[in-house]
Amino acid sequence: MNGMTDMPTPPVTATKASPPGMEGGGMHHHPMMHMTFFWGQNGEILFPGWPGSSPGMYALVLIFVFFVAFIVEFLSNTNFARKGSGTVAVGLVQTLVHTLRAGLAYMVMLAVMSFNGGVFLVAVAGHALGFLVFGTWVFKKPPAPATVDKSSDLSPMICA
Secondary structure (H helix, E strand, O other), rough: OHHHOOOOOOOOOOOOOOOOOOOOOOOOOOOOOOOOOEOOEEOOOOOOOOOOHHHHHHHHHHHHHHHHHHHHHHHHHOOOOOOOHHHHHHHHHHHHHHHHHHHHHHHHHHHHHHOOOOHHHOOOOHHHHHHHOOOOOOOOOOOOOOOOOOOOOOOOOOOO
């Protein structure tokens, strides 16, 4: 480790200089992507330049991410198949819903990968509230109890 202390530190520049041989080669300057969570409204989430530095646009991003996460839970916990429908029609509807759910879930994942703490919190909150509303029995009528044969000594939990 003695040899490591004598090494010069690499130069740090604050210019937008291109690497040698890349001058004017169409290279665009992109802001550095955060690799740790940060708090603040300045950053890019999902689209270049969005939300910018406006607090109102940042609030819109948070509402959008919350709503998309909430919709993902709705699509995950709702059965769109109707009894009596043709199997091909049901299969196509299920495939369409699954594709839409997967696409929206990936969009939430990409928003969270911006490493913005607020975006992370609203994504988790949207999934949590969506699951509470659509995935639990809190807001649903509980299913009818299963009929049990009273003449049997076996517990209805035992599978034959």
